[in-house]
Amino acid sequence: MKIAVLSGKGGTGKTLVSVNLAATAGQSVYIDCDVEEPDGHLFFKPEQVNEKNVTVPLPFINSSLCTGCRKCVEFCKFNALAFVNNRVTVFEEICHSCGGCVLLCPQKAVSEREKTIGIIRQGSSGNVTVIGGTLNTGEASGVPVIKELLKAPQAESSLTVFDCPPGSACIVMESIKGADYCILVAEPTVFGVHNLNMVYELVRLFGKSYGVILNKCLREENPAENYCIEKGIPILGRIPFDTELGAINSVAEIAVRAKSKYHALFTSLLKKMLEEVRDEAAADSQR
Amino acid sequence: MRIAIPVDNKSIESSVCISFGRAPFFLLFDTASKEAEFLDNSAAASQGGAGIKASQALVDKGVQVVIAPRCGENAAEVLSCAGIKVYKSVTGTAKKNINEFLGGNLTQLIEFHPGFHNHGGR
Structure with a gap:
């Protein structure tokens, strides 16, 4: 199964969720689609890395x-x-x-010449296959790099996580095209609601199944949660605003590998998501 | 000499359009005959590369001078390839700008911006 993790802006916790879900799932594939600033590899520190250049054809006039x-x-x-x-x-x-x-x-008189615009790297970290791309500085579009990333073999039986770029532009659309399910990560602020709305509209436009993970939850009113209730968006779970989790994340350690309580948290998020997907599939087959 | 100015309306009294590539019209003014002609800018609705397409149209019309408030890098490349000089417009109508140019009061535009790409060009 392929899941895409997205949010309307950077810093909401896409990589935290993606990396930890993939690491929880056991045999899985993690694909970092944020080719403008990939950071998933900092957590996984993949080994046996293979590199491949990504090129695009450009017209050459004789x-x-x-x-x-x-x-x-x-x-x-x-x-x-x-x-x-x-x-x-x-x-x-x-x-x-x-x-x-x-x-x-x-x-x-017009032929094509290949121009290198980026690179993709594939390696492994435990039983997670880690794939990521980097767009060269100054290039206009990361879409060709993402297309190349998505060509990587993804077994239907195991979990593939697409860690999307922030926002709802072309590169995000490209990243979620092949996804079976979309996880929207949201912050508990009014600004967070605005960003959540952007990706909510996008996944609806694409006809995707979706659910929200509320990140950085405090013991006070959560505008993003209220928004989900108002719109009837399934809430997969809550990640607390937690300085310990923040500290683990800030030194690029994977929380579920570092502490059993985070392993338990992400195991329940994964379980809830799989239930949602199953329910959606059942509802679809009845339609 | 043929002068081109991006304008908001089909009138010599029109204000100069803030955007070059996405201006609705170009005023083409012939300094010898004193005749004005208006060109619909088919590049205005382009998804991208409007400056390039607009410049191409002006090159094809045999324009030698462009007067505009600003101009993108790609448009500037097409214009300079064709030997077209770009002058910076002053506040006021297209007519005023023509007179200022003919009086030698306009300066050449030397700074060209990267594209706005639908993020605030107008």
Whole structure:
């Protein structure tokens, strides 16, 4: 089963939840989709790491074959091509690598050249397979790196956790596409409700099953909890605002491996989530 | 000489549009004939690369000078490739800016911003 962990902003606890759920599940796959600032590997410290470059094709114009017909310039929906001074200029950071210009050129003057935009790394930590990607600084979109990450083999029988980038933009959409279930991590503030709403709308738009984990819970009113009750969003569980947990996390240790009480906490979160998924599946089959 | 100015309305008295690539219209002014023409900016609704597409249209129209409050890096690259000079507009109408340019009172725009990409360009 594939689960995606997301939130409307950074720092709510996506990586805390993802890493600890994967570490609790035993045989599992953890995929760090936050390619702009991956940090899951800091916790897992994977061994036997294999690396692979991620490349995207970019158009390369052979000026001696180009007759200036402009078919490519007119076709490009992203306006990545311009025809000035009798030659085609390519704006690489705007190109989406669709390949349309290559197909269209009647003179076969457009070919593709691969450009490296990032790297993916795969290793292991105990019985967790740890996969992560890094987008090179200055690159416009992490989507190609995430697509490459998601190609990694994921057994249906075991748990795969996608640790998503923050927010609800393209890179998050790409990360949750293949997920069977989405966990939304929320903070107990009014601001947290706003961020929760962003990802709540996204997972509904994608028709995903979802539930919320309330993080940093205090002994006072929780606006995010109120929001879940109001909207009828299933609450999978609560992680307390806990300085001990914070201290373990801040030195990049995995809480469930460090302390049995956190192992118990995440075991119950995992159990509750699996029940939710089963109930959803049962409800779906009755429809 | 042909001057292009991004404008909010199809009038020589129009204000200069704050955005270059996503301006609704361009005023094209011919300094020899004193004639004004308005060009619908088909790049305005582009998902991305509006500055590039708008610049391409101005290059194709044989423009030699652009007067605008600001201009993105990619648009500037297309314009400079075609030898088009960009001048910084002053507060006031398109007509005022033409007169200021002809009087030699406008300075060339030398700082170009990275794209806004739908995050506050207008």
